[in-house]
Amino acid sequence: MVENVHHINFLVKDLDKAVVAFSQLSNSHPKYEQLPNRGANTARFQLGGTWLVFVSPTDDDGTIASILREKGEGIFLISFGSNDISRTLEGLSKTSCRGELRKGLSNWHVQDVSLEYNFGPILQLCEEH
Numbered sequence: 001m002v003e004n005v006h007h008i009n010f011l012v013k014d015l016d017k018a019v020v021a022f023s024q025l026s027n028s029h030p031k032y033e034q035l036p037n038r039g040a041n042t043a044r045f046q047l048g049g050t051w052l053v054f055v056s057p058t059d060d061d062g063t064i065a066s067i068l069r070e071k072g073e074g075i076f077l078i079s080f081g082s083n084d085i086s087r088t089l090e091g092l093s094k095t096s097c098r099g100e101l102r103k104g105l106s107n108w109h110v111q112d113v114s115l116e117y118n119f120g121p122i123l124q125l126c127e128e129h
Helices: 015-026 063-071 085-090
Strands: 004-011 031-035 040-047 050-057 074-081 097-103 108-113 122-128
Touching: 004 063, 004 122, 015 040, 015 050, 050 063, 063 074, 085 108, 085 122
Parallel strands: 004 050, 074 122
Antiparallel strands: 004 074, 031 040, 040 050, 097 108, 108 122
């Protein structure tokens, strides 16, 4: 099943302001990456074994902009680490998968999941390749 909290995504309107604020708190600098297929730019900080990812829309019609309009700024996704997403999904019902397995940031492969209880943020499995 899941092993850890791999990353937590924060949706932000202004990526630069979010990075400055969190850099002061963590005394660290992020890795920047684009997610063109999701219409977003990201900045991620590693704290121990967990990544904090700040995500800001670049496309007003993209997936991330849509989530920002719907939910506003804040935590919108929690991703749990798995050694083998396929095997982890075997323990869940077929209706638990949301969308397709896709490539995320870096070497991450991610799968959104839906559980019988709504926890608020999107829940996701993440496997590093």
